[in-house]
Amino acid sequence: ILEDDDKHTSLVRFVSDLIELDQLFKQHYGIIASPFKLPILPNLSDSHIATRSLHRFLSKFKNNNNNKKKKSNGEKVETYLRMCAGHPLLGTSSLLRDFLSPQQEEEEEKEKEKEKENTKVTPLVCTKSSPLANYKQNQRTPTRMTLEDLQFLKVLGKGCMGKVILVRQQSSARLYALKAISKEWVIAQREVEHAVMERNILSKVSKAHHPFLIKLHHSFQNANQLFLVMDYHVGSDLATQLQLNYHFDDYRCRFYVAEILLGLQELHRLGILYRDLKPENILLAADGHIVLTDFGFSRLFDEQSNDDKKNTMPYHTHTFCGTPEYMAPEVFLSEEYTFAVDYWSLGIVMYEMLLGYTPFSHDNDAELYRRVLEDPLDIPEDMPMATADLILGLLEREPEERLGCGHMFDNQLGFEDIRQHPYFSSLDWNDIYHKRMPAPFIPHLKSETDVSHFDPDFVKLSPRLSTQHHD
Known part of the structure; x- marks a missing residue:
């Protein structure tokens, strides 16, 4: 059972599934993650084999002070998955995301019934009835995010509507791609409906947990810009x-x-x-x-x-x-x-x-x-x-x-x-x-924040936010 403030997820996983996940991590990240220590999958016992012997079963009840209590499979798995989730590369990988997502009929993800707090929305320079006034944080996310929570690292892309910036969340050290959309541009180009629809589409797509579609984690706004916080993918495009x-x-x-x-x-x-x-x-x-x-x-x-x-x-x-x-x-x-x-x-x-x-x-x-x-x-x-x-x-x-x-x-x-x-x-x-075919190209990274696969013309830009289009 995986649980947070907003939802709980019931999954069925076997020892063989964990071994396969560990092998995929080593196959895809063994070289890439060399500067970062990969989590080690602990030895997991098969409970049916372990209790087959009567002698082995009874030995568990012996009062022997020299025998320390062994960790259960559940405790070992939880420790391993926590290490994976906190790893700078594995924590954002699609392999871990897919492993922790419902995949079978007996698995499910349910929203918790809880009182929804009102999200403070910065008023727009236009009218209060504007569709952008409802452009606020995705309700499925467990915690609110603001610009103060983010460290701006590099520009990944830039268009007429704004920038896409590599950011790090201060509390979790996790990397995200932040898409900043200029409200001035949205209103001037009469793109309000498209901006709101993009957020709604991302929200719907994220709930589908599809392996080949981007995932939205947060959406919020300030007086000048709209923000979409999405998965960061290291290989550019x-x-x-x-x-x-x-x-x-x-x-x-x-x-x-x-x-x-x-x-x-x-x-x-x-x-x-x-x-x-x-x-x-x-x-x-x-x-x-x-x-x-x-x-x-x-x-x-x-x-x-x-x-x-x-x-x-x-x-x-x-x-x-x-x-x-x-x-x-x-x-x-x-x-x-x-x-x-x-x-x-x-x-x-x-x-x-x-x-x-x-x-x-x-x-x-x-x-x-x-x-x-x-x-x-x-x-x-x-x-x-x-x-x-x-x-x-x-x-x-x-x-x-x-x-x-x-x-x-x-x-x-x-x-x-x-x-x-x-x-x-x-x-x-x-x-x-299920991504079982060998990928023809795997991005090589020198570090967690290596952006060498992105266009250098974008990377050299200042990662600050501005309402001016020439920045």
């Missing part, structure tokens, strides 16, 4: 890796595409349209597996809003948004679209990972739009047939004909259509989900 390697080999591409696909399909299952799948939003964790992040352009559909629309496209919208190189034709045409646009983006990302460039790229936006709508797709002659067929299927201009999308227009998501494609014939999807 696939865009940075593509800059270093130009393109990926077949194994590495298939590995990433499979994990991206499972992340996308979980978003769709939750009623979330991603709309901004691109290498910059695909992070690499310390274990070499991917994590999808940045839901600033995403749309969370109201499940009840489509109940009476059985004869129309499910979960549809027509907003023009995204990154042009990865946007589907129906978005450019201002047509109603659905989850099919995410599979088009997946096809573009897959093409870029294999060849080092996107298929319709151009410096002029108008020419880019024309290429997306009209130009034939250039497939190299030496590309394997199954690989080419998957790319062609994902980059089908008609959304109804796009691979994995036909069922969407019958109010079904059709998850299996893409998974059963010959390109993935060598994969076991359970192995993919």
